[in-house]
Amino acid sequence: MPFAIGTWLACAAFFSFLIAGPANPFLTIANPPPDGPGPNPLLQNHLLMIIHPPMLYLGYVGMTIPFGFACAALLRGRLGHSFLRPLRASLLLPWIFLTVAIMLGGWWAYEVLGWGGYWAWDPVENASLLPWLTATAALHSAIVLERRGVLKGWTVTLVQATFLLTILGTFMTRSGVFNSVHSFTQSSIGPTILAFLAAALLFSVVLLALRIDSLESDGRIESAASREGMFLVNNLLFLILTFTVLIGTVFPLVAEAINGKQMSVGRPYFDAMVVPIGTALLFLIGVGPALPWGRGTREEILRATLPPLATGVVVAAIGYAVGVRNGWTIVTLLFGGYAAHVTLKEMWLPVARSGTSALRRGRRRFGSYVVHAGAVVVLIAIAVSSTTRTSREVRFSRGDSASIGAYTVTFLGAEDRAEPHRQSTIARFAVTKNGRAVTTLAPRMNQYATMREPIGTPDVHSTLAGDLYLSILNVDVAQQRVALHLIVTPMVMWIWIAALVMGLGGLLALIPVRRTSVILTQSAAKGKDLEMADSFGMTS
């Protein structure tokens, strides 16, 4: 414990120094204007902006705690169960914050930025995703460590990488080096954070090199076609994904350093690289839990892995029947159906065997499958929403109508509204679906006193089936004309719901189970139901 406390205090000392010196928020400015510019207008107009930043902050800062435990394990040369439990719990809590924060950021971008998407592979978006990927990998490798006593060095490496990526993310956001929608402010703390990142990297690498061999494995992985084998593949995929996103994010800096040309790595690179890896991970969400621990017989493996395939085929066929034609989306539906079958079966089996008390005893395990269920829905919703959306741009005069999908939109008129901090032009649209009135939408253009260009605020009609999204391109109140971007995107709301379910599942896995229940669980684990204890929460 002294080593862990020492690590936390070293981090706390740096950030205290940062706020006392280079980033002192209490310094007075030389020529204060009579009225300051206020926050960036994009940050002023949505409730989610109050929740997203503190959640992300808790996710980032929270990763310091498992980092301290990982460093302590290396310094002690031991990583037993007494250390593994707090390490896993302290990793899971910030992971929950980070999961929900990333979703909230996407939701905010969707509701505010006006282009109808929720993820743009922006450097700072990527900065939040990178530690999430390595933390997710670490949570999985910790399960193998607990069950098989292997991957000790690997697990602490992933935990260290997670912390270092949060510092890299802080640098990306605050240095002004990356061109991002998050470049809301300019500050001079980039070099100081870079120095800390360099020091933390050096410390971690040297510590790992010196001590990793002291963390000896207590067992070994017997077969690739086993649950632990799939965990290992899962870890490799998460690692490849992390490097893919990291390289895509820093590549513009490399290109500019080498040939002096400004460039950006956009969606084509990330989509081409990330979609296949994400699909493979979805496959593992299904196949991994279906396989037995250790070495299973050929019959066992086939009996466990073949039946869910039928569900996958049915889900893919339903997708095809309702109009999905993108190859990757069909594959996502196939693997998603497969994974959903396995996940629901694993959630249901203990209840079928021993009633609802199994949920209380096996809360860790149940919670982890709730996370898997959420992840399956998120991945399917991302695939469907990004490949089946339809959009059109239409010019309206007052009274004109236009149709998109099942919706018909009629322009009712535009008006100006003056507020103390901005001038808004609001266009109102009546929306009908299959001839029935459903809502009125009012997208607007805002001119803030402190901004060079006007900023649009879209308006969205959300349903479980899909969203109708209206965003103004141009509006003329005098002529009562408007140019409008109309977008219909299926399943978007499922991303927000399922990501919340993932957070909830994480919380279920985190809540400690009473000791008497643990004893019952462990005695059950000795028998047939070995997998009762596996999941990524804590049991103490």
Add this chain to the structure above:
Amino acid sequence: MNRPVLFIGTAIAAALIAVLFVGLGNDPQQIRSPMIGRPAPAFALKEVGTGQTLDLQALRDTPTIINFWATWCMPCYQEHPVLIDNARLFGSKVQFVGVVFNDDEASIQKFLRERGSAFPTLLDQQGKTAIAYGVGGVPETFFLDRQGIIVAKFSGPMTTDVLQANLEKAIR
């Protein structure tokens, strides 16, 4: 000591830190304009107040600063004193020109009356000159050398430091 871990870890860490360190000096918000290095598009616009036409051709042989602005642009209010101070400081050595677009003459005259004027302000009635210069928003400032070549461009309100750093390229 596990040497592979040390070497691979150090290599990844060193590469990452080196790339980030090199990037520290860059401002990705300042996208280089394709206009830089090219002759400034010609224009002849009416001066606000006097009504006289000012032709850019007539300013050859003097380093010139062309500042695009508008009275509805709040950052332009912030920038205006910087332009006036520097125009007075450099006197006849540097020619300052303001080009106002998407605006009306009465508002411009009111603005200049209240906040002062130290150089000609031209009215780009239909915004043709702003389009020719590829202006994306206001304020935006172009720095021309003695031969009328655009040597620098700055988007957003300038401070004196920014103005003088860019002007240096035009005077050289």
